[in-house]
Amino acid sequence: MTEDKQTADLRNANAAAVTGTGTSAQWLARYSDSLMGVFGSPQRVLVRGAGALVWDADGKEYLDLLGGIAVNALGHAHPFVTSVITSQLATLGHVSNFFTSPTQIALAEKLLQLSQAPEGSKVFFANSGTEANEAAFKLARAHGGAARPTILALEGGFHGRTMGALAMTAKQAYREPFEPMPAGVRHIAFDDVDALRDAMDGTVAALVIEPIQGEAGVRPLSAEYLQAARELTREHGALLILDEVQTGVGRTGDWFAGIAAGITPDAMTLAKGLGGGFPIGAIITFGEGPSQLLSAGQHGTTFGGNPVATAAALATLHVLESAQVLANVRTVSEIFAQGIAPVDGVTEVRAFGLLIGFDLAAPVAAGVVSAALDAGFIVNAPRPNTVRLAPPLNLTAEQAQSFIAALPSLIATAVAAANLEGN
Numbered sequence: 001m002t003e004d005k006q007t008a009d010l011r012n013a014n015a016a017a018v019t020g021t022g023t024s025a026q027w028l029a030r031y032s033d034s035l036m037g038v039f040g041s042p043q044r045v046l047v048r049g050a051g052a053l054v055w056d057a058d059g060k061e062y063l064d065l066l067g068g069i070a071v072n073a074l075g076h077a078h079p080f081v082t083s084v085i086t087s088q089l090a091t092l093g094h095v096s097n098f099f100t101s102p103t104q105i106a107l108a109e110k111l112l113q114l115s116q117a118p119e120g121s122k123v124f125f126a127n128s129g130t131e132a133n134e135a136a137f138k139l140a141r142a143h144g145g146a147a148r149p150t151i152l153a154l155e156g157g158f159h160g161r162t163m164g165a166l167a168m169t170a171k172q173a174y175r176e177p178f179e180p181m182p183a184g185v186r187h188i189a190f191d192d193v194d195a196l197r198d199a200m201d202g203t204v205a206a207l208v209i210e211p212i213q214g215e216a217g218v219r220p221l222s223a224e225y226l227q228a229a230r231e232l233t234r235e236h237g238a239l240l241i242l243d244e245v246q247t248g249v250g251r252t253g254d255w256f257a258g259i260a261a262g263i264t265p266d267a268m269t270l271a272k273g274l275g276g277g278f279p280i281g282a283i284i285t286f287g288e289g290p291s292q293l294l295s296a297g298q299h300g301t302t303f304g305g306n307p308v309a310t311a312a313a314l315a316t317l318h319v320l321e322s323a324q325v326l327a328n329v330r331t332v333s334e335i336f337a338q339g340i341a342p343v344d345g346v347t348e349v350r351a352f353g354l355l356i357g358f359d360l361a362a363p364v365a366a367g368v369v370s371a372a373l374d375a376g377f378i379v380n381a382p383r384p385n386t387v388r389l390a391p392p393l394n395l396t397a398e399q400a401q402s403f404i405a406a407l408p409s410l411i412a413t414a415v416a417a418a419n420l421e422g423n
């Protein structure tokens with residue numbers, strides 16, 4: 001990154017003034033003494049980012065191919081997004097929802113336009129994906145009432161960690177320690193139209209689905225399933241709710257995966273990439289009916305839709321649009337898909353824009369993650385044999401190529417480490 005020395009010195013001095021300084025080992029010791037252990041041990045202590053690059057506390061550089069889990073849509077410290085956020089913060093940072101602000105209104109209008117939402121559609125802003133899905137859960141309850149207590153979700157689905165979103169999340173290990181869950185959620189087979197048809201009846205308030213399951217290893221629903229989901233929910237008077245927290249806002253090379261597949265849902269949730277790294281979530285309700293379900297006083301948030309978060313999202317959308325970033329997503333996706341498929345030890349690549357999962361012949365994905373870190377790449381293993389990439393959407397072809405070139409040795413290292421352990 002081009003940064004003059006004076007600016008760099010000031011930034012480092014500011015950082016040190018509030019945190020002190022330390023090596024990675026020193027920070028990690030302090031981490032385990034002060035942070036709740038829910039995330040396990042962090043892989044690295046990161047101190048700075050620029051574009052698709054980040055640096056750790058020991059000065060080592062990484063190419064960030066995970067992007068904060070599909071969050072840093074324009075990479076780190078994007079100059080335009082950063083300047084919009086800082087000037088908004090220096091002008092008006094927070095007002096509560098007793099008031100509104102131009103950025104909040106402009107962002108709602110922009111999301112309705114990009115999602116091709118029909119007349120009467122509306123937006124509610126939250127601060128995260130799970131909160132957007134809590135709003136979706138309440139929307140389903142408001143729609144269903146006592147007569148329709150059932151909410152259908154899919155096996156393999158991930159919707160967040162707060163109680164309503166957790167109830168819709170499939171993984172038992174996440175839910176069981178915290179039972180009882182909010183009642184009524186049923187998980188049905190993934191991408192199985194017959195199972196959906198069997199489950200649909202007059203007690204179903206909503207079907208909640210991810211067009212592509214990210215946490216399950218980048219698994220897409222078929223076009224036929226999405227179509228059937230739309231038809232069957234309509235036929236039975238249930239809402240179709242798309243969770244596009246991970247797939248939305250350009251990630252797949254389209255603005256929204258479900259809309260691009262020709263589906264108009266009753267509601268769609270967004271978060272991860274929307275703020276370009278700044279926390280924000282949203283739910284869009286499509287058309288008059290769903291948009292009138294929650295009335296004054298029935299839902300709320302203190303921080304949601306605040307001027308800084310909505311400015312961050314507006315700035316992100318502006319760059320995605322004006323710099324033709326979605327075209328880049330499709331180009332670089334193709335480079336990854338072509339480059340990864342023939343690598344020894346890779347059995348399948350699933351590339352949807354820059355949300356990419358690839359399977360390995362052996363369950364060594366965690367080993368690949370750690371070999372990648374040593375080699376200066378950040379990737380993630382959502383499953384024992386699956387590696388996921390969700391890099392900045394403005395990643396360059398050259399950056400993609402550098403990972404592809406390194407991949408054979410990353411896999412070989414992971415396999416060798418697994419064999420050593422096995423002996």
Ligand SMILES: *Cc1c(COP(=O)(O)O)cnc(C)c1O
Pocket residue numbers: 128129130131133158159160161210214215243244245246271272
């Ligand atoms: C990450 C994710 C969530 C949860 O978002 P948080 O911001 O972590 O609460 C919900 N749904 C999907 C599909 C996700 O990928």
